[in-house]
Amino acid sequence: MNVTLRVEATPSASALFLRPWNDGDVEPLIKAYRDPTLRRWTRLPVESVEDAVEWLELQRRGWETGERLSFAVHEDHPEPDERRLAGNVVMKRTGPGRESAEVGYWTAAHARGRGVAPRALEAITTWAFDVFAVEGLERLDLLHQVDNLASCRVAEKARYRFHQVLPARPPFPRDGHLHRRRADTPV
Template identity: 40%
Template sequence: MTRDLSTPPVIPSGLLADSPQPVLPAAQGLLLRPWEPGDAPAFLSAYQDDEIRRWHTRRPSSEAHVLEWFDEYRRDWATERGAHWAITRGDGEVLGRIATRGWNFDDGIAGVAYWVVPAARGAGVATCAVQALTVWAMEEVGFHRLYLDHSTRNHASCRVATKSGYLLEGTKRSAAVHDDGRHDMHLHARIRDV
């Protein structure tokens, strides 16, 4: 597809797709690594948690479904649409998920999403993962703006965003549907220092 832009893209096309998705170290001895087939049981189990179900309406129904998602995640990387990682400890224990998606290389913008399992909550795991992803996306890849949104009722996610340096920019009214109806969504963003 030919683009008729008056400015060059912030990130050149093909920058990431030609290389393997990286493993990213994070504080507290955490690793962000691409999902592996053996992670399917842990991934499916996470979606049985009431809090994860409360905030995520797209849910896998079986391990086979999870593996389809993992295939989709690999395609996202190969087509430069996004990247998805398991948040793990050194022993491989899956503590959560973090992703960046909706990549716009022309403007240098991407979204961020995350969840952590109950045992990892309140220990800074999500914050460490968001910070590590942010450093990679901005300093290594060159994204200029990263954003995330969450229900205004999800106070834990708001704390993670704020602690990770994502400023609250406003409220998107009635912007998402959850199991209990429509929710207003907070929009947070972080801008690369230039």
């Protein structure tokens, strides 16, 4: 599946361009993962070219199986070579016919606080419900650790409602929040 998504610019934010990750993303990925805040909230470290290649291979395999549909989020620019990596959004599925899937995201340090995460999350949410409703997708779940307050704000901005606290379980050391959004969530 070769999918690209666009998020229009707003008066206060640039347009976003979302596309599947590719081999050209090695250096931007390594650069993004130099950020200690990003490393704090993610499970797969990317510290070297080898780590980046392995991470990108995981994303490629995810598209092949349909179980991990991950998009590189770029701040748009008229010249594709000038697009700057701003983050990642992903939808994780365990197979067709499932009524729910999980979404996740991270934002590069330079892009935080500018609405990139909620707008990218909104884009993948709309796309997921449009594409997978025919397979029975009715709900998307977003999970984060209770002490990740920024993720709580992103979830709320993207209309993912708090559902419950989940107890800590490996690999997560703290309790978590489960936010949910249904296909029929009003605008």
